[in-house]
Amino acid sequence: MAFMTLAGPPPPPRQLMLLSAAGAVLFFGLWQAIAVSGAVSAETLPSPVAVLETAWRLSAAPFAGHTLFGHLLASLGRFGMGFGLAALVGIPLGLAMGRWRLLDDIVSPIFEALRFVAPLAWVPFAALWFGTGIGGPVMVIFAGAFPPCLINAYRGAKLVEVRLVEAAQTLGAGGLRIMAEVLLPGALPSIVAGLRVSAGLAWQSLIGAELIVASAGIGYMMVQAQSNLSPAIVMAGMLAVGVVGLTLDVALRRAERAVKARWGQA
Amino acid sequence: MKDIRFEAVGKAFPTRAGREFVALADVTLTVAEREFVAVVGPSGSGKTTLMRMAAGLDHPTSGSVKVGGREVTAPGPDRAVVFQAFALFPWKTVRENIAFGLRCQGAPREKQDAVVARYLKLMSMEGTEDRYPHQLSGGMQQRVAIARSYAIEPDVLLMDEPFGALDAQTRTVMQEELVRLSRREPRTVLFITHAVEEAVYLADRVVVLARDPGRLREIVDVRPLREAEEWESRPIDEVMDLPSFTHLRTHVWRLLRDQIRPDD
Numbered sequence: 001m002a003f004m005t006l007a008g009p010p011p012p013p014r015q016l017m018l019l020s021a022a023g024a025v026l027f028f029g030l031w032q033a034i035a036v037s038g039a040v041s042a043e044t045l046p047s048p049v050a051v052l053e054t055a056w057r058l059s060a061a062p063f064a065g066h067t068l069f070g071h072l073l074a075s076l077g078r079f080g081m082g083f084g085l086a087a088l089v090g091i092p093l094g095l096a097m098g099r100w101r102l103l104d105d106i107v108s109p110i111f112e113a114l115r116f117v118a119p120l121a122w123v124p125f126a127a128l129w130f131g132t133g134i135g136g137p138v139m140v141i142f143a144g145a146f147p148p149c150l151i152n153a154y155r156g157a158k159l160v161e162v163r164l165v166e167a168a169q170t171l172g173a174g175g176l177r178i179m180a181e182v183l184l185p186g187a188l189p190s191i192v193a194g195l196r197v198s199a200g201l202a203w204q205s206l207i208g209a210e211l212i213v214a215s216a217g218i219g220y221m222m223v224q225a226q227s228n229l230s231p232a233i234v235m236a237g238m239l240a241v242g243v244v245g246l247t248l249d250v251a252l253r254r255a256e257r258a259v260k261a262r263w264g265q266a
Numbered sequence: 267m268k269d270i271r272f273e274a275v276g277k278a279f280p281t282r283a284g285r286e287f288v289a290l291a292d293v294t295l296t297v298a299e300r301e302f303v304a305v306v307g308p309s310g311s312g313k314t315t316l317m318r319m320a321a322g323l324d325h326p327t328s329g330s331v332k333v334g335g336r337e338v339t340a341p342g343p344d345r346a347v348v349f350q351a352f353a354l355f356p357w358k359t360v361r362e363n364i365a366f367g368l369r370c371q372g373a374p375r376e377k378q379d380a381v382v383a384r385y386l387k388l389m390s391m392e393g394t395e396d397r398y399p400h401q402l403s404g405g406m407q408q409r410v411a412i413a414r415s416y417a418i419e420p421d422v423l424l425m426d427e428p429f430g431a432l433d434a435q436t437r438t439v440m441q442e443e444l445v446r447l448s449r450r451e452p453r454t455v456l457f458i459t460h461a462v463e464e465a466v467y468l469a470d471r472v473v474v475l476a477r478d479p480g481r482l483r484e485i486v487d488v489r490p491l492r493e494a495e496e497w498e499s500r501p502i503d504e505v506m507d508l509p510s511f512t513h514l515r516t517h518v519w520r521l522l523r524d525q526i527r528p529d530d
Binding site: 161163164166167168169170171172173174177181182185186188262263 | 321322323340341342343345346347349351353354355356357366367370371414415418
C-alpha cells in the first residue's frame with residue numbers, strides 16, 4: 001500500500017519489496033502451520049498449498065458447470081459490461097454537469113441520494129427487473145461502478161481552467177467539441193483515477209452479486225462449493241478474485257501514471 | 267474587416283452589502299476597421315471587462331457593444347482573443363493548437379496544414395509543430411497563441427495583456443514582432459495593457475481609463491507621429507528613445523499616475 005501516513009515516508013523500493021515478501025511469507029507460513037498442525041480440521045481450514053492445488057485442478061476439471069477459467073470468463077464478461085456501461089454514461093454526464101450548472105442542479109440531488117444505496121442493496125431489485133442471467137448482475141456492477149465515474153468526471157471538469165473553455169468558445173467550438181476536446185482531456189487525470197476506484201468497486205460488487213444471482217461466475221462457483229462443503233474451492237475462488245482484482249488495479253494505476261506524465265503533471 | 271463600437275457601456279455588480287459596485291460607467295468608444303487601439307488604466311478601471319464584453323465573454327448591464335454593426339451576445343470566431351496566460355490546450359501539440367479554430371470551421375486538412383506552416387514561418391517557429399506547450403518557453407507559447415488567433419482570420423483581435431506574463435527581453439521582441447505582423451496583416455485590434463510604453467509603441471490610439479468607477483479619461487492619438495517619424499521601419503529601442511515618444515509616454519503616464527495608490 002502506498003499510503004503516506006503518520007507512519008513516515010515510504011522506504012526505498014528494494015527494501016519495500018523485501019518487507020512485502022516478508023509479510024506474505026509470514027501470513028502464508030502461519031496459515032500453513034495452523035492447517036498442518038491439526039488444530040483445525042482440513043474440512044474447516046484447508047492449507048494454502050491445498051488451496052493452490054485445488055485451483056490448479058479446477059483449471060482443468062469443471063465444477064458447477066465450468067472450469068475456474070470458465071467461471072472467471074463469465075465474471076469478467078459481466079464486469080466488462082457493467083463497468084463499460086458505467087463509464088459510458090457516467091463520464092459524459094459528469095463532464096456535462098461540470099459544465100452546465102442547470103444540469104448539475106437537476107441531477108445532483110437524485111444522484112446524491114441514490115449513491116448511498118450500497119451496490120449489493122440493488123440485488124433484489126436487479127434480480128426482479130433484469131433477471132439472474134446477465135442483466136441483474138450487470139445492473140449491480142453498474143450501481144457500484146457508476147458513482148466514481150460520474151463524480152471524478154464532474155470534479156475533473158470543474159478543475160479545467162475557465163480560460164481554456166473560453167479560448168475554445170472564441171475560436172468557434174460548440175458545446176460537443178468543448179466536451180470532447182477540452183473538458184474530457186482536461187479532466188482525464190481525474191477520470192482515470194475515478195476509473196480505478198470504479199473498477200475496484202465494480203469487481204467487489206460483482207462477486208457479491210454472483211453469490212445471489214447467477215448461473216456461472218466466480219461468486220456462483222463459491223456458493224456452490226459452500227453448499228457442497230468444499231472450503232478449498234471456496235478459497236480458490238477467493239484467490240482468483242484477489243489476483244484478478246490486483247491485476248486490474250495495477251493496470252489502471254499504470255494508466256493513471258501514464259496520463260499524468262503525458263499531461264505534464266508528474 | 268469590422269469595427270468595434272462601445273455605446274454608453276456600463277457594467278455594475280451587486281455587492282454583498284446590497285449596494286452596487288460600478289466597474290464601468292458610460293464608456294463610448296469606437297475602434298475603426300484595421301485600427302490598433304490600446305487601452306491602459308490602473309487596476310480596477312475595467313479594461314479587461316471592456317475587452318471581455320467585445321469578446322462576448324461578459325455582458326454590459328447598460329449600453330451596447332457592437333462589432334461590425336451587430337450586437338455582441340456570445341463568443342464567436344469573428345473575434346479572436348489572446349489571453350494573458352496564453353490559454354493553450356496543454357494536451358494538443360503546437361500544430362493542433364494553431365489548427366483548432368480551422369477545424370471548428372470544418373476547413374479541409376490541406377488548408378489547415380498550409381495555414382499552420384505559414385504562421386510557424388511568420389513566427390520563426392519552424393520545427394516546433396509536434397511539441398507540446400509545456401515544452402516551450404513563455405515567449406514561444408504566446409507566439410503559438412497569437413498564431414492560433416490569426417489563423418482563423420478574425421475580423422477583430424482582442425488581446426488581454428498578452429505580454430504581461432513574459433520577461434522584459436522577450437516582451438520587447440514580441441512587441442516588435444506584433445508590429446511586423448499587424449503591418450503585414452492589419453486587423454481591428456483592441457489591446458489591453460498596463461504598460462504605458464507598450465501602448466504608445468503599438469497603438470494608433472491610446473485610450474486612458476480612470477477608475478472608481480471605470481470610465482474614459484482621455485484618448486491619445488499616436489498615429490500622426492508614428493507615420494511622420496516612420497516608427498515601423500526603425501528598431502524598437504530607437505523608437506523608444508525618440509524625444510517625441512518619451513514626451514507622449516510621459517503624457518500618458520501622468521494621466522495614470524495621479525490615480526495610482528500606494529497599494530497598487
